[in-house]
Structure formats: structure tokens, C-alpha cells
Amino acid sequence: MGTLTDEIRRVVDEQKLAFIATVDAEGRPSLSPRGTIAVWDDDHLVFADICSPGTTANLQRSPFVEINVVDQTLRKGYRFSGKATVVSDGDLFQKIEAFYRARGSTSAKRNMILIKVERVRPLASPAHMTQSPDEVVAQWDRHWETLRASRRPAKH
Numbered sequence: 001m002g003t004l005t006d007e008i009r010r011v012v013d014e015q016k017l018a019f020i021a022t023v024d025a026e027g028r029p030s031l032s033p034r035g036t037i038a039v040w041d042d043d044h045l046v047f048a049d050i051c052s053p054g055t056t057a058n059l060q061r062s063p064f065v066e067i068n069v070v071d072q073t074l075r076k077g078y079r080f081s082g083k084a085t086v087v088s089d090g091d092l093f094q095k096i097e098a099f100y101r102a103r104g105s106t107s108a109k110r111n112m113i114l115i116k117v118e119r120v121r122p123l124a125s126p127a128h129m130t131q132s133p134d135e136v137v138a139q140w141d142r143h144w145e146t147l148r149a150s151r152r153p154a155k156h
Helices: 006-015 053-061 090-102 133-151
Strands: 018-023 029-034 038-041 044-049 064-071 076-087 111-124
Touching (some): 006 038, 006 064, 044 053, 044 090, 090 111
Antiparallel strands (some): 018 029, 018 064, 064 076, 076 111
């Protein structure tokens, strides 16, 4: 059995946004959001380098990566640690590109980043220590609705 369970796959597929931590040339942490995160197989995540020259350069220097995928409403998710491979051409690049096309992505991709997941840890907000999951969701649903309402154009 692989590292990435059905529950982990569900969360990654639903959220579609991850925060990728790498180390830059000066040894400093670099955090970058990625909207193309996906489960590739039982032991690998993948994301596309559409416009990520800094992240890709960091991974070419040092392949170690941390990835967080969190359900922003439930306030739970997963933290992945692993080693990335930058795939720039060849059969694997073509397979991953076809995978994204099948998912509806039409953006040009410079590289594909394939991550061998070495460790998965659950993430959960401390709110779960004092509130039920339904209460946490209700609180954040109210927050997101208030935010959406504040962004709607005024009716004249």
C-alpha cells in the first residue's frame, strides 16, 4: 500500500491549492502557492511549473520540499515531506502533461515537478480542541460569506 491514502487523495483533489516550501540559493526558506497540486500515484505528488522559475531553481539546487494542503473551511489537511524531481522533457513529461490536459489545464508548462512523498503528517487547527468539526465549518462558512459579500459590487 502506498503513502497517499484515499482520504489524502480526496483532500488534495478537493483543495487544488498547496503551499510549497523550498530553500533558496542563500539558504533561506521560500514559500510559494501552487494551484496545480495533484496526486500522481500512491507515493507521489505532482505540480506544474507554469511560471515558477524560483521554485524550480530552488528544487534543482536542493530537491527537499515541504508541501501543505489544507481545507480552509474545515481547517484540516496534510503536511508532506519529500524529494522533488524536476522533469523538463521526455516520456514522463509527456505523461504528466497529458494528465493535466485530461484535467482541463490548457496552460503551457515549463517543467513538471514530481515529489516522492517520504512522510505525511496531518494538520489541524487548534480550534478542533474546543469545537466540533461542524462548529469549525460553520464559523469559517460565516467568515467566507462575509468576505464574499464585502466584495460584491454595490447595486445602484
